[in-house]
Amino acid sequence: xxxxxxxxxxxxxxxxxxxxxxxxxxxxxxxxxxxxxxxxxxxxxxxxxxxxxxxxxxxxxxxxxxxxxxxxxxxxxxxxxxxxxxxxxxxxxxxxxxxxxxxxxxxxxxxxxxxxxxxxxxxxxxxxxxxxxxxxxxxxxxxxxxxxxxxxxxxxxxxxxxxxxxxxxxxxxxxxxxxxxxxxxxxxxxxxxxxxxxxxxxxxxxxxxxxxxxxxxxxxxxxxxxxxxxxxxxxxxxxxxxxx
Numbered sequence: 001x002x003x004x005x006x007x008x009x010x011x012x013x014x015x016x017x018x019x020x021x022x023x024x025x026x027x028x029x030x031x032x033x034x035x036x037x038x039x040x041x042x043x044x045x046x047x048x049x050x051x052x053x054x055x056x057x058x059x060x061x062x063x064x065x066x067x068x069x070x071x072x073x074x075x076x077x078x079x080x081x082x083x084x085x086x087x088x089x090x091x092x093x094x095x096x097x098x099x100x101x102x103x104x105x106x107x108x109x110x111x112x113x114x115x116x117x118x119x120x121x122x123x124x125x126x127x128x129x130x131x132x133x134x135x136x137x138x139x140x141x142x143x144x145x146x147x148x149x150x151x152x153x154x155x156x157x158x159x160x161x162x163x164x165x166x167x168x169x170x171x172x173x174x175x176x177x178x179x180x181x182x183x184x185x186x187x188x189x190x191x192x193x194x195x196x197x198x199x200x201x202x203x204x205x206x207x208x209x210x211x212x213x214x215x216x217x218x219x220x221x222x223x224x225x226x227x228x229x230x231x232x233x234x235x236x237x238x239x240x241x242x243x244x
Contacts, residue, residue, distance in 0.1 A: 060084045067095045090120075097121040106132050134197060140238050141195050141202060141231055148240060152187040152210075155179045164240040186211040188222070189229070200233040201241075208243075 056079065063071045064084070069092055076088045093116050100112040101124075109129040116122060144163060151159035157176055161167060167175075179185065188209045195204040206229055209222035230242040 056082055056084075060088075063088075064091070067098075069095050069099075093119045093121065097125065100125065101128060104132060106136060137197060137202065137233075137238070138195055141204060142191065144231065144238050144240065145189050145191065145204070145206070145229065149187050149189050152185065155185070162239075164243075165234075166239075166241050181215070182212050183215045183217075184213045195231075202231045202233075202238070204229050204231070 059075060059079075060082075063075050064087065066072075072088050072092050072095075076085060076092070079085065096112055096116065097119070100108045101121075106129065109125055109132065113122065113125050113129065116125075148160070148163045150156075151163060157172060157179070160175065161172060188207070188211075190207045191204050192207055193205045195202045206227050207224050208227045209224045211222045212220040214220070228242075228244045229240060230244065231238045232241045
């Protein structure tokens with residue numbers, strides 16, 4: 001008789017729940033790696049601060065070769081203690097002189113001398129100013145002499161008094177008496193040399209003669225006289241102070 005085989009008990013492993021493993025998802029941020037020896041480090045993209053000396057040099061280069069006095073003065077104001085301060089001052093003086101001398105203007109030269117009394121061009125400015133003032137004053141004096149002749153010819157005692165304000169009452173009375181006694185009196189007052197100046201005074205050598213016609217028609221022969229006309233500057237005008 002064959003006995004049935006008893007069922008074999010299942011192994012505990014056959015009934016256990018299987019374990020499923022999944023790989024870990026990759027991290028979105030890679031782990032920082034320490035720098036390796038000998039590996040070059042990245043250079044920062046921020047610009048380096050500019051050397052103040054280089055900035056100053058650039059500013060000076062922009063104005064040094066120009067003739068812009070205002071720009072040079074602004075540089076001088078901003079950088080009074082810079083190494084370029086003396087060069088800036090020298091260029092300002094030079095360009096100011098070029099402008100003043102080029103105008104041939106007395107007032108411009110006077111302003112230059114006031115601003116730069118001890119500059120490199122001070123002596124040249126003084127000489128130029130003296131020459132120009134002499135020319136201007138000479139023209140003014142010649143105009144005064146011409147005006148005096150015209151006033152005399154026109155028997156205009158008021159104009160004579162304005163041109164020769166130091167004439168006293170007695171002198172003016174003699175001139176008026178002379179005009180009343182004559183029909184006409186024409187004066188020649190011819191300078192024979194350039195005026196000589198001494199500050200605000202001047203003297204000019206002249207030849208004077210007067211052609212007189214009396215009321216009865218008789219004429220007096222003019223006699224040439226060497227005279228010195230002395231003048232003084234009164235404000236911006238010249239006036240006669242004496243005729244010797």
